[in-house]
Amino acid sequence: MMKNKNIAKASAFVALAAATAISLSACSTAADEDSSANDESSESSQVVAPTIIDVATADGQTIDISNGGFVDITTGDTDPADWSAVISDPAVAAFTAGGKSGDAVMNPGLQGTAAGTTKVELTNKTTGQVVTFTVNVK
Structure with a gap:
């Protein structure tokens, strides 16, 4: 069963990467055809890859991201849907639950x-594991 979960995760990642590549190639083609596009507007339309952290190594860490940036939290062999978060300053960062x-x-x-900077406390409802780290949004 764990093998199927890993295959599903890998498939989702490959699908996301393919969609991103297609989106980026479509954007670059449109920008290449429009000779009046300036460098400033093309920079702001670029997709930024998420920062990836693992719950096994996140405890005590400080994660730096840009405003609007994402943190993808890998959960190892635990069910991604089992994790919840308490964010000290919800104005700085928002949590999105995992799951199917x-x-x-x-x-x-x-x-x-x-x-801003905020403390994040992740809790696994099944194992009771608690992981605390800081997110610094620039």
Whole structure:
């Protein structure tokens, strides 16, 4: 069963990477065809990859992300849906629960919503594991 979960995670990652590549190639083609596009507008439309952390190594760490950036939290052999978060300053970061979406298994994550620093406490409802780290949104 764990092998199927890993295959689903890998499939979801490959699908996301393919969709991102297609989106980026479509954007670059449109920008290449428009000779009046300036460098400033093309920079702001680029997709930024998420920061990936693992719950096994996140405890006590400080994670730096940009405003609007994402943190993808890998959960090892635990069910991504079992993790919840308490964010000290919810104005700085927002939590997205993990779980199934169709056939894909999505990791929990965070998005930077305003510049600042906040403490994040992740808790696994099945194992009782608690992981605490800091998110610094620039």
